[in-house]
Amino acid sequence: MSTLTESPAWLALAAHHAQIKNQPIASFFERDPQRFTEFSRQFGTILLDFSKQPLDETAIACLFALARQQKLQDWIRRMFSGDRINTTENRAALHIALRADTPVYLDGVDVVPEVNAVLQQMAGFVAAIQDHTHRGYSGLPIADVVNIGIGGSDLGPVMVTEALKPYCLPQLKVHFVSNIDGAQLDNILRNLNPATTLFIIASKTFTTQETLTNAHSARTWFLQNGGDEAAVARHFVAVSTNIAAVQQFGIAAENMFTFWDWVGGRYSLWSAIGLPIALAIGMDNFRALLAGARDMDQHFLNTALEDNLPVLLGLIGIWQINFCQATSQVILPYDQSLHRFSAYLQQLGMESLGKRVTRDGDAVDYSTGVIVWGEPGTNGQHAFYQLLHQGTQVFNADFLAPCNSQHPLHHHHTMLLANFFAQTEALMRGKDAQTVRVELEAEGIPQQLIEQLLPHRVFPGNQGTTSILFNKLDPATLGALVALYEHKVFVQSVIWNINPFDQWGVELGKQLANTILSELTNDRSPAEHDASTSGLMHYFREQRAR
């Protein structure tokens, strides 16, 4: 047994869970008419309602005791003060500095001036594209921006530009290419004019195979369709921490936007990786996004655990995963513009928390990160909610929605929210056999058929959900929501004593892909592969068109 699962706070939680696990969530509401008020918190316009979670006052108190036992507040302070808490890479995790307006120190040096200098550089570039001082090689203004990046160098910018569509400036279209599958790049390039296209090559390391391959192909397309070497500088910029590799690719240092090794890829949308966002929504809106995140940072740093939204969200997840045995976290935004939000949170959660050893390298004997998935409502309702209502999997669900839409079809929004509220209520209440029986009898269904149908029509309910409502999905609110989830992930990592800032698990596949690529391209005989891998490679070689 590990020190965590043998610790007093953990044992208290396990004992309390055993006591209350058979109490329906609905019964908590019957006993306590104030439950909604007591089990919800607000920060700015963000309301976090966890009253429909399967826990009571004692469970919450035990979770706070666990957080204190794991020294959560110390860890928060350590992150904010630039400690090298990413120990396997010997790096700080200072994404909070990217949106700070007061000094943040790393090794005694305030990094905020450097951050501001890059923001200034971004602002200058965005202005030059917008006011057409920066034009393409033929003198035409830039009309299309193609961001080439993957993982953290793609998902954040994609998610935010989609979410903030109402704020996007109409004269510039921003496209994203991430996959090594050439279909994605080809589909985008075939509609573009090189003379009016700007490419952003976004890669923290500037060594990522997908990004560099797509970047080289884009450059070839540019040169073959009217651009020349001299024009590359006007049409290709890079965002990276690796100046040497950027220069080797052929992008001059002055066309590069830098960031730092203390920014993890999945925490980087606030840095120059956010350049496509700033181009899409304008620099003022980008700064509003940062300001929203900064407000959440300050809330996380300075608010008591009991009223701290990221802490609460993280601890509810701990309760669900480690005590209720949830194996997945569903993200259900009732807002179509958040249609990439769950994909974004998938990388944030699964790359950060998909760890099986503690910070000290000991194997854990408790669950850590779970599968993160989801789709916007109401589409999800017609796809996978059946499993949520009547399947056998244990999951935790976050429902999110703005109270106000940014489109003029207000009656749609009311219907959308009616579905949100109905689903969370239905997941909690379910429908018991007696209610089903009465309904079927009222429909005049014969008794024998009722008995047959009954088990299929019963909903067990008692499924915990967290509801997050906010006024409107403006840049500041989105910034705060993303920071809320970033810090939630950090809270869980502290409880589990794992490092959420490395991602060694991605490396093995990358290494093997390179070996196999050289075998496929050189038609060399496969090295030591298993029979399945060799067989697949052999079949591919035979089948592919020459």
Ligand code: F6P
């Ligand atoms: O998928 C692994 C990963 O290292 C992510 O953490 C990162 O966001 C992505 O690859 C892209 O990396 P880079 O920005 O260095 O190209």
